[in-house]
Amino acid sequence: MSEQRPLTSRRGMLKCLAFGGAGTVFALAGGVFTPIDLAVAASEPKGAAALGKPLFVQISDTHIGFSKEANPDVVATLNRSIDVVNALPEQPALLIHTGDITHLSKPAEFDLAQQLFSRLRTAEMHTTPGEHDTTDPSVSEYFNRFGKASGNKGYYSFEHAGVHFIALINVLQFKPGGLGTLGTEQLAWLASDLKGRSSSTPIVVFAHMPLWSIYEPWGWGTGDAPQLMEQLRRFGSVTVLNGHIHQIVQKVEGNVTFHTARSTAYPQPVPGEGAGPGPLRVPTDQLPGMLGVTRVSVVKHPHSLRLDDATLA
Amino acid sequence: MSLRQLLLPYLGALLFAALGPRLSQADSVSTDSTIVMAKDFMFAPTSLTIAAGSTVTWTNRDDEPHTVVSDSGLFRSAALDTNESFSFRFVKSGTYHYACSIHPRMVGTIIVQ
Numbered sequence: 001m002s003e004q005r006p007l008t009s010r011r012g013m014l015k016c017l018a019f020g021g022a023g024t025v026f027a028l029a030g031g032v033f034t035p036i037d038l039a040v041a042a043s044e045p046k047g048a049a050a051l052g053k054p055l056f057v058q059i060s061d062t063h064i065g066f067s068k069e070a071n072p073d074v075v076a077t078l079n080r081s082i083d084v085v086n087a088l089p090e091q092p093a094l095l096i097h098t099g100d101i102t103h104l105s106k107p108a109e110f111d112l113a114q115q116l117f118s119r120l121r122t123a124e125m126h127t128t129p130g131e132h133d134t135t136d137p138s139v140s141e142y143f144n145r146f147g148k149a150s151g152n153k154g155y156y157s158f159e160h161a162g163v164h165f166i167a168l169i170n171v172l173q174f175k176p177g178g179l180g181t182l183g184t185e186q187l188a189w190l191a192s193d194l195k196g197r198s199s200s201t202p203i204v205v206f207a208h209m210p211l212w213s214i215y216e217p218w219g220w221g222t223g224d225a226p227q228l229m230e231q232l233r234r235f236g237s238v239t240v241l242n243g244h245i246h247q248i249v250q251k252v253e254g255n256v257t258f259h260t261a262r263s264t265a266y267p268q269p270v271p272g273e274g275a276g277p278g279p280l281r282v283p284t285d286q287l288p289g290m291l292g293v294t295r296v297s298v299v300k301h302p303h304s305l306r307l308d309d310a311t312l313a
Numbered sequence: 314m315s316l317r318q319l320l321l322p323y324l325g326a327l328l329f330a331a332l333g334p335r336l337s338q339a340d341s342v343s344t345d346s347t348i349v350m351a352k353d354f355m356f357a358p359t360s361l362t363i364a365a366g367s368t369v370t371w372t373n374r375d376d377e378p379h380t381v382v383s384d385s386g387l388f389r390s391a392a393l394d395t396n397e398s399f400s401f402r403f404v405k406s407g408t409y410h411y412a413c414s415i416h417p418r419m420v421g422t423i424i425v426q
Contacts, residue, residue, distance in 0.1 A: 103392075131414060132378070132392070132415060135392035135414060179417075217418070218418070275354060276354035278375070278376055279377070
């Protein structure tokens with residue numbers, strides 16, 4: 001485990017300040033991330049091409065239906081995120097949404113979200129639900145719209161550009177007072193999915209709640225994630241993507257890189273600050289800098305992945 | 314504040330004094346409803362004791378949506394936005410544990426006597 005510190009030149013740092021903290025670019029080689037400030041990357045004309053082919057974009061926690069003080073217009077901020085994605089010079093083939101598409105699992109919220117997503121230029125969209133998407137008793141609102149890929153189970157895998165992608169669901173089996181849960185059935189499926197797969201295959205795992213314990217008193221973790229990590233240990237390059245906590249937290253542990261994405265809707269407090277993980281009210285001019293999207297590129301295909309975080313600032 | 318508003322609590326106390334002894338009788342069925350509010354990531358009160366036949370109403374006073382989901386599957390609310398409510402009538406005596414499915418560390422207990 002190691003703490004990551006963005007590499008910034010003095011010139012880059014000044015640019016970064018001018019950008020208001022645009023985000024961080026991540027290059028992954030041999031299982032280790034090298035974070036580079038996005039402003040620095042943007043200042044290198046050949047930067048984008050040299051850093052790799054865009055692989056996919058992650059967006060998260062769009063919370064369509066939310067209208068409180070922390071962000072009265074989540075549609076506008078999602079639209080701006082979509083504009084950022086659509087404006088990428090090279091369009092990634094995939095877009096991954098790591099859950100909380102809606103705020104209250106209401107049909108009208110899902111319908112509006114789908115209507116907004118339809119504007120994305122990205123060819124393929126993959127999703128995993130958050131606990132806000134699954135509050136109806138049968139979870140039919142989510143699965144009727146996004147359940148096809150997983151046969152309404154919520155977990156599935158697919159290949160793209162030599163990378164094995166695994167969608168997991170950890171919001172259906174909450175133990176009261178506990179953390180998110182994957183469950184034995186899903187873990188057994190994963191074991192069969194990974195069986196016989198070469199350890200040199202790059203793996204991207206995504207779920208809504210963090211698959212590592214960020215802050216247990218707020219339920220920011222998954223109780224049986226250690227069993228997942230045990231299965232992933234033999235792979236040379238593993239990238240774990242989550243949403244849920246509305247802020248970027250990263251960790252590198254061996255060959256596994258953990259990354260939680262910002263929300264496109266509203267920020268949340270840092271772990272342990274305040275009564276609980278509710279919407280964080282910030283001055284309107286600071287809000288765009290706390291919302292954003294993550295882009296992942298292949299570097300030295302197919303063994304390395306790189307993550308860029310862009311804010312709406 | 315009007316005279317009526319001032320007197321209301323006293324009228325309530327008088328009414329309670331008149332009805333109170335009857336509620337404690339074993340065969341009585343209360344239709345009183347009690348409010349448990351989800352606010353600041355807590356059910357308040359966390360534990361509530363009621364008579365069989367009573368209806369409990371949960372009202373969300375938080376900015377975040379919450380749900381009321383019984384561990385046994387007996388009752389389950391939709392996602393309650395700010396100021397939305399959910400009610401359930403407890404017919405049988407027993408201890409009922411429940412939680413918010415969005416914030417699973419939010420837990421509560423209803424004891425029905």
